[in-house]
Amino acid sequence: MDFEKKKAIYLQIADYVCEQILLQNWLEGKKIPSVRELAVDIQVNPNTVMRAYAYLEEKNIIETQRGIGYFVANLALKHAVNIVKHEFIFQDLPQMFKSMKLLGIEIDQIVEHYEMRKK
Amino acid sequence: MDFEKKKAIYLQIADYVCEQILLQNWLEGKKIPSVRELAVDIQVNPNTVMRAYAYLEEKNIIETQRGIGYFVANLALKHAVNIVKHEFIFQDLPQMFKSMKLLGIEIDQIVEHYEMRKK
Amino acid sequence: MDFEKKKAIYLQIADYVCEQILLQNWLEGKKIPSVRELAVDIQVNPNTVMRAYAYLEEKNIIETQRGIGYFVANLALKHAVNIVKHEFIFQDLPQMFKSMKLLGIEIDQIVEHYEMRKK
Amino acid sequence: MDFEKKKAIYLQIADYVCEQILLQNWLEGKKIPSVRELAVDIQVNPNTVMRAYAYLEEKNIIETQRGIGYFVANLALKHAVNIVKHEFIFQDLPQMFKSMKLLGIEIDQIVEHYEMRKK
DNA sequence: GTGGTCTAGACCACG
DNA sequence: GTGGTCTAGACCACC
Numbered sequence: 173m174d175f176e177k178k179k180a181i182y183l184q185i186a187d188y189v190c191e192q193i194l195l196q197n198w199l200e201g202k203k204i205p206s207v208r209e210l211a212v213d214i215q216v217n218p219n220t221v222m223r224a225y226a227y228l229e230e231k232n233i234i235e236t237q238r239g240i241g242y243f244v245a246n247l248a249l250k251h252a253v254n255i256v257k258h259e260f261i262f263q264d265l266p267q268m269f270k271s272m273k274l275l276g277i278e279i280d281q282i283v284e285h286y287e288m289r290k291k
Numbered sequence: 292m293d294f295e296k297k298k299a300i301y302l303q304i305a306d307y308v309c310e311q312i313l314l315q316n317w318l319e320g321k322k323i324p325s326v327r328e329l330a331v332d333i334q335v336n337p338n339t340v341m342r343a344y345a346y347l348e349e350k351n352i353i354e355t356q357r358g359i360g361y362f363v364a365n366l367a368l369k370h371a372v373n374i375v376k377h378e379f380i381f382q383d384l385p386q387m388f389k390s391m392k393l394l395g396i397e398i399d400q401i402v403e404h405y406e407m408r409k410k
Numbered sequence: 411m412d413f414e415k416k417k418a419i420y421l422q423i424a425d426y427v428c429e430q431i432l433l434q435n436w437l438e439g440k441k442i443p444s445v446r447e448l449a450v451d452i453q454v455n456p457n458t459v460m461r462a463y464a465y466l467e468e469k470n471i472i473e474t475q476r477g478i479g480y481f482v483a484n485l486a487l488k489h490a491v492n493i494v495k496h497e498f499i500f501q502d503l504p505q506m507f508k509s510m511k512l513l514g515i516e517i518d519q520i521v522e523h524y525e526m527r528k529k
Numbered sequence: 530m531d532f533e534k535k536k537a538i539y540l541q542i543a544d545y546v547c548e549q550i551l552l553q554n555w556l557e558g559k560k561i562p563s564v565r566e567l568a569v570d571i572q573v574n575p576n577t578v579m580r581a582y583a584y585l586e587e588k589n590i591i592e593t594q595r596g597i598g599y600f601v602a603n604l605a606l607k608h609a610v611n612i613v614k615h616e617f618i619f620q621d622l623p624q625m626f627k628s629m630k631l632l633g634i635e636i637d638q639i640v641e642h643y644e645m646r647k648k
Numbered sequence: 649g650t651g652g653t654c655t656a657g658a659c660c661a662c663g
Numbered sequence: 664g665t666g667g668t669c670t671a672g673a674c675c676a677c678c
Contacts (some may be wrong), residue, residue, distance in 0.1 A: 219661055264387050361650095418654090455655050
């Protein structure tokens with residue numbers, strides 16, 4: 173896993189976990205990698221993984237069972253969708269529309285670009 | 292002018308200046324507000340404005356003339372477009388497409404949303 | 411470390427760092443002194459060191475790693491050489507040749523002076 | 530006349546005057562352009578020219594005759610040579626030698642470069 | 649008046 | 664501990 177410089181690493185880890193859940197690679201109720209395990213895996217300070225997990229726990233996306241590990245929470249999928257959707261609607265989309273206006277780009281070009289990508 | 296918490300103020304000021312140039316409210320070769328003037332205007336420490344200006348000068352979007360002030364650089368429009376376009380293509384757009392995939396949103400919905408906004 | 415009055419301190423600090431890298435006292439990938447550390451060391455405000463480091467990062471000579479510190483960048487040596495060489499060819503050398511012409515100094519005298527210095 | 534951004538304009542004007550004297554284009558005792566005249570000529574604020582002249586007067590390179598104008602001083606040539614020579618020996622040369630050391634450039638290359646230039 | 653540098657000190661987020 | 668941002672205020676050189 174390689175990290176962007178602009179975003180905090182713990183947030184990028186959280187994004188990664190979220191993604192696995194949304195793609196249903198990790199299912200509700202199932203155990204996820206332990207802090208240490210993941211830390212070794214992605215070459216990061218365990219504290220940083222811990223922080224990502226704490227962040228996700230606060231958002232009700234994972235939960236901890238003392239002495240056992242972290243698990244995908246009940247309704248994790250729903251919560252994760254909500255969070256991503258919120259970001260999408262109130263940040264990503266307006267940001268994109270603004271840039272489009274400044275650059276004089278029309279929506280058709282975006283659609284075109286999108287179709288190209290799918291191939 | 293009110294600032295978001297997430298992004299550094301000096302970068303938001305830089306964005307603002309860039310925007311004025313892209314919208315051609317401020318034309319190439321013309322003087323822009325002095326550091327102190329803008330600082331008072333937007334209720335910010337002059338150092339912060341200075342930092343924004345220094346940043347934009349580095350990007351060849353504005354120029355300084357000793358003891359006189361800052362001016363919109365030659366080709367500022369071109370440079371600004373390049374920067375915004377680069378961000379758009381390599382950050383905003385991929386980010387949006389990724390979110391769309393995770394959320395199962397189709398491009399039609401984006402277009403619809405876009406048309407709504409225009410009204 | 412003592413500073414000339416004519417040149418900004420932060421630029422002199424940048425020069426110093428560059429020098430260490432060019433002399434290979436500081437190697438690519440290795441950590442350099444932290445902002446605070448160096449600030450104490452050379453009796454300067456941390457902000458000033460920060461400014462020097464930010465300047466060098468812009469030039470791709472050093473890199474920051476969140477919460478850890480600054481490191482000599484990949485290819486730092488190459489970039490530093492390029493910058494110094496550019497200055498040398500387009501500023502120092504023409505300036506010297508011009509002065510030589512005005513003063514009626516011949517190149518032999520320079521060589522002589524150079525040999526003297528080496529002893 | 531076009532100015533470098535790095536050096537104060539009034540100093541560049543002073544350099545220009547010095548150069549004319551060293552090249553003996555302007556001879557001792559002869560009148561030099563008036564402040565206004567030169568200001569118009571090189572598209573600069575008269576205050577800036579004034580400052581350059583004041584600077585040169587202080588260095589005994591030009592002198593003012595009230596109501597008449599500025600003249601190349603007695604011994605101007607000698608004074609100018611001294612100033613340029615001092616700068617050359619204590620600034621330009623050491624600076625060049627230092628860069629040469631950092632870049633691993635040998636004196637032969639400089640001589641070669643110099644000969645090339647002459648052609 | 650303009651830009652530009654520096655200091656001092658506070659505060660935050662990150663690892 | 665690390666970098667990074669911001670404020671406040673002083674001081675300088677330049678036009």
